Amino acid sequence: ICQEENTLRELRIFLRDICAKLARNKQFFMFTKPVDVEEVPDYLDIIKEPMDLETLMSKIDKHSYICARDFLDDIDLIVRNALEYNPDKSAEDKHIRHRACSLRDKAYAFIKAEMDSDFEDTCRDIREKR
Numbered sequence: 659i660c661q662e663e664n665t666l667r668e669l670r671i672f673l674r675d676i677c678a679k680l681a682r683n684k685q686f687f688m689f690t691k692p693v694d695v696e697e698v699p700d701y702l703d704i705i706k707e708p709m710d711l712e713t714l715m716s717k718i719d720k721h722s723y724i725c726a727r728d729f730l731d732d733i734d735l736i737v738r739n740a741l742e743y744n745p746d747k748s749a750e751d752k753h754i755r756h757r758a759c760s761l762r763d764k765a766y767a768f769i770k771a772e773m774d775s776d777f778e779d780t781c782r783d784i785r786e787k788r
């Protein structure tokens with residue numbers, strides 16, 4: 659219904675702003691685009707569902723998310739992939755795991771800071787009814 663569309667439009671505006679803030683943070687450059695499988699030939703053997711911030715942004719525009727939880731599930735996927743593909747004790751792996759955890763914490767903090775809970779409840783209700 660129309661009111662629901664207004665709520666979902668507001669959610670999309672909100673999620674684009676968060677996604678843009680994460681993507682312009684230099685700390686998260688390695689998460690902004692899909693891992694280049696030319697450069698990393700075994701990536702898709704290990705990671706079955708790649709995800710990145712550019713893909714996240716395009717999913718917003720495709721109305722893939724109807725509540726913040728769905729958006730955060732894809733953020734968690736970015737983080738899980740990074741932890742799975744970079745598990746070693748090497749400095750590089752530790753660095754990317756640390757950045758992945760920072761991405762998750764920043765994303766959750768942005769949502770919590772700017773989304774009041776009854777707006778999210780309204781979005782959840784819309785999701786339940788669909």
Ligand SMILES: COC(=O)N1C[C@@H]2C[C@@H]3O[C@]2(Cc2nccnc23)C1
Nearest residue numbers: 688689693697698739740743744754
């Ligand atoms: C989210 O990003 C990642 O999980 N990775 C893992 C890959 C291994 C390493 O870093 C990545 C890209 C890369 N390209 C060339 C050579 N080595 C690398 C980024």
